[in-house]
Amino acid sequence: MLEFPVIDKEIANIAPDFRAISVFVEIKDDTRGTIARNVLEEACDFVRAGGPAWSEAHLASWSDTYSRFGAKPNRTPCSAQALKKRVEKDGRIPSINPIVDLYNAVSLRFAIPVGGENFDAYVGKPQLSVADGTEVFDTVMNGEAVIENPTKGEVIWRDDIGVTCRRWNWRQGTRTRLETLGGRMWFILESLATMPEEALEEAANMLVNGLRQLAPGCEVYRHKIIAG
Template sequence: MHVIPHITSDIWVQRPDFHLLSITLRHAQVQTETSTALSELLAEAEASARQDDALRDAHLAAWGEAYRGFGAKPNRTPCSAAALLKRTRKDGTLPRISPLVDAYNAVSVLYGVPVGGEDLDRYAGRPRLIVAKGDEPFDTNQNGAPVVDHPDPGEIAWCDERGVTCRRWNWRQGHRTMITAESRALWLVLEALAPMTPTRLQEAGSRLEDVISSLCPTVEIATSHLDQMTANLSA
């Protein structure tokens, strides 16, 4: 079954320009070695990080504005795409984690789009993007030890029925639903604001899907684009 997340109405009040691409993967037994498609995508993303990109910069600036809108400080806790771009520029290369995660990190840097990934077998219910009350549990690690944290009241966060899965919209993912080498059912989400168009977001998603297919020829992929209008139809 394809995953269609639920976006609470308060999100659309704050950012009516928010839209996303939902990608569901089934039978995703990703091989451990890389593929030519992934190697080429990584090289392209690393080269792009060394160059100015007006479209990418404008999109990341919009995310900074969105973070300030719910009280976060983007210079201190930037969105995942901005943090990854900064790290890539500093190190000269993208971090290598696993082929699938490397693929969506490369797309994130190349397009300046936050990309998240969740293990659906560890997920409880439908993904929801909410304005947090502040008492929702968020399992994470501090100094190498597991701890339960909580979002700030008014913070935008992804959650499932057991708690927050990603804080500050797309800043930091929780430990419980992280993708591992054993993950087979996955949900990926690419998140966008104006000025990123649906066409450009779809392009980013298609690049990612092509690389995933090269890593895992047996994978089943389903995608959908969600914005304020289509969300009202799927609620």
């Protein structure tokens, strides 16, 4: 069983129905494959057709959760809501690279925030916690690298040296961003009670199956997490 991520007890007060699946992947050789279908394009089509059935309820739950820790979900929505809005506006999401396309497709098809991280850039374990406001967050503004601090009381993902994602899953930092397929990678699929429990498992299966197609022979470890 994985010994991470660590979920602070305060999270249960903000989202008592929070549950997630953590997926750790290690690629030890250079063997690479492909996914036969264009999963990102198919996921965009699925969203435009109105799927999945729980989408509106689940994303509304995330908006309520964001409001509970002081965020403004209309300005800084959860990652799944942001992706959905882009598809509704533009019809498609541009391809970035196979690994990012895969987890974006999972996010769209299941209306669930999905994070992908370069675990080799981590110092210590991933931790979901409430910020005290002094933590450092590396990002880019107007093309320049900058350091920000989260708002006190904001829910953040972090490691031992700083914030890796602000406002729960709104904006990922640059230090741990997953840009290539290789090494050690970590993924987190985050849900609330308005998403069917079996759908969370299906989302994780889609991610793991895609990872094994992209990197045959990779080692995959997964486990379920609940708040509290």
